[in-house]
Amino acid sequence: MTTLAVIPIEQLHESPLNPRKHYDPEGLKELAASLRETGQLEALLVRPMNGRTAGGYEIASGHRRFRAAKLAGLTQLEAKVQDLDDRALIEILNIANLQRHDLTPLDEAAGFKLLMEKAGYDVAKLAARIGLSVKYVYDRLKLLQLIPAGRKLLEDGTITAGHAILLARLGPTDQQRAIGSQTSSWRGLDGGLFETEEADGLPLKDRVKPRSVRELATWIHDNVRMTPEATDPFLFPETATVLAQAKEDQDKVVHITYDYRVPDGARDEKNKTYGAPSWKRADGRERSKKCDRSVIGHVVAGLHQGEAFRVCVNKHRCKVHWRTEALAYERREKTTKTTAAPKKQSSAAVAAEKAERESAAERRRAALEDELFPEIVKARTATFLTGVKRRAAQLAGVPEDALLAMEGGDFWPQAADRQSTEHDDEIEAVVQPELPGKWSKGYGVRPKDAKAARHWLGLKLYLVLDTAGLDEALDRELEAAIKAALKAEQAAAEKKAEKKPAKPKRKQ
Numbered sequence: 267m268t269t270l271a272v273i274p275i276e277q278l279h280e281s282p283l284n285p286r287k288h289y290d291p292e293g294l295k296e297l298a299a300s301l302r303e304t305g306q307l308e309a310l311l312v313r314p315m316n317g318r319t320a321g322g323y324e325i326a327s328g329h330r331r332f333r334a335a336k337l338a339g340l341t342q343l344e345a346k347v348q349d350l351d352d353r354a355l356i357e358i359l360n361i362a363n364l365q366r367h368d369l370t371p372l373d374e375a376a377g378f379k380l381l382m383e384k385a386g387y388d389v390a391k392l393a394a395r396i397g398l399s400v401k402y403v404y405d406r407l408k409l410l411q412l413i414p415a416g417r418k419l420l421e422d423g424t425i426t427a428g429h430a431i432l433l434a435r436l437g438p439t440d441q442q443r444a445i446g447s448q449t450s451s452w453r454g455l456d457g458g459l460f461e462t463e464e465a466d467g468l469p470l471k472d473r474v475k476p477r478s479v480r481e482l483a484t485w486i487h488d489n490v491r492m493t494p495e496a497t498d499p500f501l502f503p504e505t506a507t508v509l510a511q512a513k514e515d516q517d518k519v520v521h522i523t524y525d526y527r528v529p530d531g532a533r534d535e536k537n538k539t540y541g542a543p544s545w546k547r548a549d550g551r552e553r554s555k556k557c558d559r560s561v562i563g564h565v566v567a568g569l570h571q572g573e574a575f576r577v578c579v580n581k582h583r584c585k586v587h588w589r590t591e592a593l594a595y596e597r598r599e600k601t602t603k604t605t606a607a608p609k610k611q612s613s614a615a616v617a618a619e620k621a622e623r624e625s626a627a628e629r630r631r632a633a634l635e636d637e638l639f640p641e642i643v644k645a646r647t648a649t650f651l652t653g654v655k656r657r658a659a660q661l662a663g664v665p666e667d668a669l670l671a672m673e674g675g676d677f678w679p680q681a682a683d684r685q686s687t688e689h690d691d692e693i694e695a696v697v698q699p700e701l702p703g704k705w706s707k708g709y710g711v712r713p714k715d716a717k718a719a720r721h722w723l724g725l726k727l728y729l730v731l732d733t734a735g736l737d738e739a740l741d742r743e744l745e746a747a748i749k750a751a752l753k754a755e756q757a758a759a760e761k762k763a764e765k766k767p768a769k770p771k772r773k774q
Contacts, residue, residue, distance in 0.1 A: 268347065269347045270344065270345075270346055272342050272343070272344050272345075273322075273342060273343060273344075274342050275332075275335060275341055275342055275343055276322075277321070278312065278345070279315065279323065279324055279325065280332065281325055281329070281355065281359060283352070283355060283356055283380065284325075285359070285360060285373055285374075285376035285377035285380050286329065286369065286377070288372075289333060294330070294333055294334050294337060295337065297330065297331065297334035298338040301331075301335055301338045301340060306335070306344055308331070309343075309344045310327065310328030310332065310343055310345040311325070311326045311327040311345065311346050312324060312325050312326060312328075312345045312346070312347055312348075313347070313350040313355060314347065314349070324355075326350060326355050328343075328345070331343070352384060353385050353386075356380055356384045357381065357385055359380075360377035360378070360380060361395070361396065370420075371406060371409055371420065371427045371430065372417065374406050375409045376410070378392060378407050379407060379410060382407075389403050389404055405431045408431060408434040408435060409427070409430055409431065409434050410434075412430060412434050412441070413438050413441045413442060413445075415441075416433045416434070416441055419445070424476065425459070426476075428479040429476060432482055432483055433459070433482075435501070436486070436490060437496065440490045443458075443490070444457050444482070444486065444489075444490070445459050445460075446460060458481075458482055458485030458486065458489060459477060459485075460474040460476055461474065461475060461477050462474055463475050486571075487569070488531055488532060488568060489531030490567075491528075491532040491533075491534055491567055492565075492566050492567070492571050493566060494509050494519055494564045494574070497572065498572075501572065502573070502574075504573075505572055505574040508562060509562070509564070509574055517561060519562040520538070520540060520545075520561055520564070520577070521534075521537050521538065521539040521540065521563075522540045522545050522564065522565055522577060523539055523540070523541060523565060523566060523567050524542055525542060525567070525569070526541050526542055526543065527541045528541065528566070528567050532567035534566075540579050544579060545563055545578065545579045546577060546578050546588075547575060548577050549575045549576040549577075555586050556576070557584050559580040559583055559584045559586075560577060561576070561578075561579065562574055562575070562576060562577070582595040583595075
């Protein structure tokens, strides 16, 4: 039963179940002015607060009018009094509020949650009741999972509901990564949500603005890894079904991306991610072929992030998707099986071989230094000549510190008998060292001469400077020589075995 009454304003109380927490101050002022000028046009809806210590009436509909009336200085308001249980009150509070154009997304989300918890609605029934899509209701509910920094940005209007929904779909850590520090610099920002403002194509220091929703979505695809465990069944129902079936069938699930490699921001060193060249679709869709070696591939980053379907990554065995690779692997396996395994060396033999290799490397290094020494003398003397030849050294790619060292007289191999003071006579004897190629007169160098200088200085001169690089080069050279020698010995042994005559049969 509903009765109409005029109630003193001090007996009216806002409902603690009202999800709306934000009211536009300017809008309240406008409504208060309207109440003073034209009076109350629509009655509030209230219920008696029977048995409650505060007494009076609890407002079901009209909280905004109540606040405006207090601002206008009114002492009483007209209200419809009706006995309502909590479920009916919650429905009125939220359904009425949802018709307001100035309701914030977070208040809207809180109302949806209250209806589901206290009034027995699910997402589908709620969407049908208020005349909105299921996705709209779900996205609003998702906003309740925003971290405090994200809520603040949405409440103060810095970002839109579209930005907030994308953030809310992420875990707390990734939300914070996306928001970043919001500190502008000439080098950009550390998150994906904001960018530096520009004027006339130049960045404005300490001025930032949100990127577009599309740009934020792209950043998330490239920098946030979506694992199978974090798949949202509502957003990816087909993926959730595929993963659930894979778990039941105990199918292997691998991480994939449509990119050549997973973007750096979404990398996970503990989980291998197959780039586009390393997997092929194997579920029969999009002109793909099925095979009996397929597994479940989950797109963890980049384009189509969150999808899951059967893929083949078995390049060694699957002749349906990787015929060339599988046949090549099969041939290698047969060759390996027919080749006798080398005998295992003793630890003493291994140590002796290592010592011999080290000794051989030292001898080879010394020989190379002796071979290059005359060239080193020429190089050092050449750097004292200004103009063309110094420019040639620069074109050859010799670092600046190396040029300075050569000009200062410090450019010598690090050996006790190779100090610069011991070779002054030899240097003076070199009057006009000739660099390879023909040099033009003046201060320019022809391209082909610069190329010749690059070869001479880069491959000989700089190798001596970079002793670590020289050691590696010698080791590689020695390793190749040893492998070649072993291969030659093996080939000779096989050839000898082929030519060995068969034993004559013994006469009976």
